Amino acid sequence: MPVKIADIAKLAGISSASVSRILNKTGRYSEETAARVKKIAKDIGYYKDRSAADLAQKNNKTIGVIYTNSKTNFNNIVINGVMAEADEHGLDIILMATKRNDPKKLLKTVRNMIERRVNALLLISLQPTSEVINMLKQVKINTKLVGTSTDKDIYFVSSNDFLMGYQATKSLIRAGYKKIGMAGSDIMQDYVARLRYKGYLKALGEAKIKFQTDWLSPGNFSYDSGIESAAYFHEKKNVSAIIGVSDEVSLGLLNGLHDLGDTVPADFSIVSIDGTEICTRSRPQLTSITQNFALMGKIAVTEFQNNKQNVLVPFKLVQRSTTKKL
């Protein structure tokens, strides 16, 4: 049985109301009694019961964060950004992890967050079903996708996927590459993939390069997709540069190509999209379109009350060693 405010009140010979005010630094109270109360609280090991406090206050100042506990490597960066900003605003964070591509589990997790009455909800690199979106709308919890965009009826903070695809391709073309592949995503199934693909097509078009359908190697953004794409391009030898749609994919490409005896960037050049530390920890290091995930996390919490629009965060091209000078 944990100690409660009433215990402190009794010991201090005052009312619970006063104890509450003192402990929360709210309302008026004398500093003398305050000192006494704080000492007692400390001595008997008092810790507020948040259930009771939240219930009474009807506002708990916590924002929920759900992420997929899979190999997506930038979640941690986003979460760091979220935490740093939440600290500044005196907001608590409750994290919950879910599995990628497990709508049931996500639904359950979202329900849990609703039951905990979080003030806002952030979904990191996650694509909710409309069932989830409707649920959230119904209970009027501000929700944002972070690190991914969407065409569904929900706000997001992410990079401009079209522009990243465009930029990656254009830079490659400018450096002299003519046959450019794109690896690791499924433009039929995936909205983000489609946007990037469109940017890629646009850059190709502007340079009067005729797109070949076999320049695409599909996948699900994973390392294994990269490995498979490496095998594909090694076999086909139809491109000289490849855009990996995530750092995972690009590392898979790099390793897969290496294992097949190809040299990067001599035989194939690679530019990755994401730009996490994976890029600097491979040999050669991966040239990348680098997204600002920390900023996304920060913005997601700064804007948590006014859920009025999407925000697109700037990205940049970082030259490393898997391409010629771009």
Add this chain to the structure above:
Amino acid sequence: MPVKIADIAKLAGISSASVSRILNKTGRYSEETAARVKKIAKDIGYYKDRSAADLAQKNNKTIGVIYTNSKTNFNNIVINGVMAEADEHGLDIILMATKRNDPKKLLKTVRNMIERRVNALLLISLQPTSEVINMLKQVKINTKLVGTSTDKDIYFVSSNDFLMGYQATKSLIRAGYKKIGMAGSDIMQDYVARLRYKGYLKALGEAKIKFQTDWLSPGNFSYDSGIESAAYFHEKKNVSAIIGVSDEVSLGLLNGLHDLGDTVPADFSIVSIDGTEICTRSRPQLTSITQNFALMGKIAVTEFQNNKQNVLVPFKLVQRSTTKKL
């Protein structure tokens, strides 16, 4: 204003008590009214207020998990194990992230968990100060360290660090290596490092190899420590094999050595401790002492009520390409 049980009760023309029983599938009730109540609850978008429920029940069936949101790569694996097991037992998980080496922030986070009255607390790969440990003891929350051992007054589930150091060293010796370094930890400051070092010394001693103090390159388990150690050993050329105390360190070693023109395993062999996917994603792939982090997570929750002892989880040596055949 979210809808509440009373709203459902009014709509259904019954008491709140009955609604509560139905929604929680507890006590007795007729299936007819149950069906009606469930439909109403769904229609008006009812979600239990957990604050109220927890307060009334004085038990919330949730276990708190705190981890460091830094580059420690095995946290995710542990957390996956924790989640899987928690699901089986119908336990909720609240995750919170903290910074490595930030006792203030950890204290704050632990306090937050206490206020939320978690049934048990898991600290993933974290070394709490005695202040934290005493706090937890005072409020009688079962707490376990997961993924690290300790000599402090708190239980843990981890691998046997002494044995890992011993095993890594002994395997190397058996394969013919005589000059064996250990990189990336500080045996003065760090308890885990000391245990592994003692195992290492024992294996050396058994093989009548005289330990040289310059076989040690200190660090803090990080990638950068690996890079620095690479520079050190490259310069000294005093060992032929190096034990990296974490996958991060080992990857740093590998990359650092590569950048200095050394070849692994020809010039230096490396065996890593951890065995996460980092080991299979480097070229050459890292031979490792592989810990079973998922099992640690699982065990930590299975045992969450009976906090009576430490548990040591088996590890194994996995041969890859940064050493001769061990």
Add this chain to the structure above:
DNA sequence: CTGAAAGCGCTTACAG
């Protein structure tokens, strides 16, 4: 099978 009522531990107008 069902309801009235007390209680969980806080907070917060309100009155003094």
Add this chain to the structure above:
DNA sequence: CTGAAAGCGCTTACAG
């Protein structure tokens, strides 16, 4: 500056 009291939304003996 302080206290008595109501209320937050649930759960759970208890009585029927």
